[in-house]
């Protein structure tokens with residue numbers, strides 16, 4: 001994995017001294033920084049983003065129901081969450097074990113396996129949701 005640029009650690013208390021609200025807002029800022037880092041550096045996440053837009057557009061074109069849309073959004077967010085946790089795990093492993101270590105390999109492979117399980121689940125959900133709509137569109141069965 002490509003290492004992010006090394007920079008001195010910013011003071012932890014910078015955003016936390018004022019009050020609870022500023023802490024809360026700063027927390028959102030850090031979370032968005034993490035999200036942006038993931039989108040910027042992870043090719044898989046950009047692929048998922050493209051697939052997510054296509055899935056939503058297909059849903060609109062096929063007039064899928066609100067419940068079906070909810071399931072599509074759950075599937076989309078599940079893949080993003082899994083990818084981002086995988087990225088965080090990869091970064092921690094690169095930090096703790098920059099050299100080859102069998103445990104580092106297992107940890108990274110297991111994290112990647114979790115993403116794979118989630119991706120398979122999303123494909124199954126997509127087949128159940130879009131399958132019948134596409135079938136009736138193609139074969140005029142409704």
Ligand SMILES: Nc1ncnc2c1ncn2[C@@H]1O[C@H](COP(=O)(O)OP(=O)(O)OP(=O)(O)O)[C@@H](O)[C@H]1O
Pocket residue numbers: 001002042090093094097098099100101102104105106108109112
């Ligand atoms: N420190 C390490 N020790 C042992 N094996 C490692 C180590 N780092 C990576 N690997 C092995 O190489 C594989 C790929 O690792 P890498 O960090 O490049 O992740 P990746 O899946 O290519 O992610 P990305 O494409 O997001 O960088 C891991 O799944 C693991 O099997």
